[in-house]
Each structure stands twice: as C-alpha cells, then as structure tokens.
Amino acid sequence: MSEVELRKPDLVILPAYKAALERGWSPDNVRGLAAAEEELAKIAQDPAAFVAAMDDPHAKGGDVVLPDGDKVPRLPGYRRWIWDGEFCGSIGFRWKPGTSELPGYVLGHIGYAVVPWKEGRGCATGALRLLLLDARARGLEWVELTTTPDNIPSQRVIQSNGGVQVGRFEKSPHYGGGPALRWRIALT
Secondary structure, eight states: OOOOEEEOOOTTTHHHHHHHHHTTOOSOTTTTHHHHHHHHHHHHHOHHHHHHHTEETTOOSOOEEOTTSOEEOOOSEEEEEEESSSEEEEEEEEOBTTBSOOOTTOOOSEEEEEOGGGTTSSHHHHHHHHHHHHHHHTTOSEEEEEEOTTOHHHHHHHHHTTOEEEEEEEOOGGGTOSEEEEEEEEOO
C-alpha cells in the first residue's frame, strides 16, 4: 500500500493536477471528460481562483448548479489532492453542519478519483483513511459514500475503511441514472 498524504490544493503542485487532466483523467466520476475540460478552462482563466475554490469549509462559494440546471445551496466542503511524492488523485468531502444527514441532491459525503497510472496501489484507501480523521473531528456520527454495483475496487476501498453497504438505489438523471449502492462508515 502506498503511503499517501492529503495536500490542500496550491499553485506549487497545480501543474501536476493540470497534467493529469490533460492526460484524460477526471476528478468527476459522473461527468468525466466534460468536467476535466471545464477545470482546465478555469485553470487557464485564473489559476489562483481555481485553487482557492477547492477549499470552501464555510460554503461561501454560492449556489451549485446541477447538470439539469437546478440551483441548490452549496454545502461546506473541500477537495484535497492525494500525494505520494507525485499527484495520485483527488478526494472531496462535504457535510451539513450539525448533522450527518445530507440533502437529497447530494450522493454522499466523500468522493474520490485516482489517476489510472496509480490505481491498485492503495492511494484511495489511504486517502479515505486520512479524510475520515477530519470527518470525526467535525463531530459526524457517520459518512456515506456511493458506488456503482460494478465498481469493485471502490467498494474494497470503502470496506477497508470500515464501510458497510446500507442500501441500493437508482441515481437521479442528473447523476447519470442507473443503479447505485449506498455505503456507510461509522465514525463514533
């Protein structure tokens, strides 16, 4: 298993993140290449603003526009870059203050994506383990994550961190539709 750290996005390691996007990787498992292209455009327009927007623990970034055009309130959250001496991927965390519950338009508290050339090395497992420390510190009783039924590697990452499957559901069309599994990791 790789020893990883979670790094707050910054301009120093932004070139490594950008290079991963340019190689076809996307931090967004639903929107894929379209999301990567949007991020590359934002980086080109204003790199400092792009990096700053990845850390919003007070939800000051304004409403979020869902793929279907609906506007919904932003939750506090942030993204961290997974690092093992090189860029490995991205992990994001969002929460609703005062509760472990999430609004219906949010699939889960945590989402992650590892670059293909670092898959299978424990990067996601280590990153999730580290992120759970912050989730506990914020007083959450549990966090939820979702996977597709065929994403066995991600299911193993969650299970390795104490996750148990708590349900099946159909994703809404703005999340690509189709079957999904809901996982919960107890923090207390």
